[in-house]
Amino acid sequence: MTLTRRAAVTGASALAFSGHAARAADWDRNWDKSGAKDPFRWHGRLCQGGFIIGQGAPGEPVSFDGMQITQAGPTGLFFIGFDRDQGPAATVETSQGRQVFAVQPVAYAVQRIDGLPPEQVTPQNPALLARIQRESEMKAKAFASRIDSEDFASGFSPPLTKALRTSAFGPQRILNGVPKTPHYGVDLAAPTGTRITAPADGRVVLAETDLWFEGGLTLIDHGQGLVCAFLHQSRLDVREGDLVRRGQTLGAVGAKGRATGPHLCWRATWRGRHLDPSLLLKAGEV
Numbered sequence: 521m522t523l524t525r526r527a528a529v530t531g532a533s534a535l536a537f538s539g540h541a542a543r544a545a546d547w548d549r550n551w552d553k554s555g556a557k558d559p560f561r562w563h564g565r566l567c568q569g570g571f572i573i574g575q576g577a578p579g580e581p582v583s584f585d586g587m588q589i590t591q592a593g594p595t596g597l598f599f600i601g602f603d604r605d606q607g608p609a610a611t612v613e614t615s616q617g618r619q620v621f622a623v624q625p626v627a628y629a630v631q632r633i634d635g636l637p638p639e640q641v642t643p644q645n646p647a648l649l650a651r652i653q654r655e656s657e658m659k660a661k662a663f664a665s666r667i668d669s670e671d672f673a674s675g676f677s678p679p680l681t682k683a684l685r686t687s688a689f690g691p692q693r694i695l696n697g698v699p700k701t702p703h704y705g706v707d708l709a710a711p712t713g714t715r716i717t718a719p720a721d722g723r724v725v726l727a728e729t730d731l732w733f734e735g736g737l738t739l740i741d742h743g744q745g746l747v748c749a750f751l752h753q754s755r756l757d758v759r760e761g762d763l764v765r766r767g768q769t770l771g772a773v774g775a776k777g778r779a780t781g782p783h784l785c786w787r788a789t790w791r792g793r794h795l796d797p798s799l800l801l802k803a804g805e806v
């Protein structure tokens with residue numbers, strides 16, 4: 521499936537907005553929205569891999585499924601993400617009250633990929649295992665980033681303007697016949713060298729050119745621990761610590777790491793939960 525003309529136009533027009541003007545407009549997106557009787561204002565995507573953006577009081581603690589998990593940002597906005605395997609209900613509580621959300625289940629496919637080099641699926645070599653361990657610690661540290669910003673609330677644009685979606689979020693993966701963790705990204709095929717742009721404002725919390733599984737990897741915190749990942753890049757144009765704006769070039773598509781061809785694997789996580797990045801966009805954009 522190629523990106524539709526509508527998608528390209530939507531992405532481009534979204535670039536014209538910034539800051540609070542965009543935030544106000546975002547409440548009118550074609551998303552699930554709060555009702556008159558809800559204790560707090562919110563909008564979002566009520567399904568597995570989805571999320572809500574809510575309105576609380578500035579800096580106040582927010583509970584999710586009984587745990588105080590996050591706190592509202594400077595204008596009171598907060599982000600709550602639903603994991604790929606989130607249960608049928610999600611309870612969110614602020615000082616204004618408690619809201620129970622019905623989270624729609626998603627039927628995930630099973631995906632088999634064969635012909636990957638065995639060392640990329642079932643590594644045995646001790647030196648390689650040590651490298652994988654080191655890289656995993658580096659990533660865990662970056663994923664633990666919790667920037668107190670509300671960048672997630674200004675809307676997301678597709679990171680590639682023209683691409684072929686070769687895998688959706690969520691399928692159970694069987695690599696070379698071995699059951700592995702589900703596919704937590706959206707795969708967008710494009711020629712090596714194609715420009716990747718930041719889908720939203722944020723801070724670069726990891727920029728590594730050559731990781732074993734991910735190849736060139738950039739991680740961006742869009743606020744409150746919503747971290748997007750961009751995998752398999754052939755080139756990186758940003759560094760750790762950089763503040764990026766929506767539409768800014770992050771790097772270029774490649775096939776580095778565990779990849780069968782040039783593509784961007786775009787992922788989104790929030791505090792250990794795996795989200796569907798395409799849900800951050802308006803419907804139909806990717």
Ligand SMILES: [Zn+2]
Pocket residue numbers: 687703705706707784785786
């Ligand atoms: Zn992928």
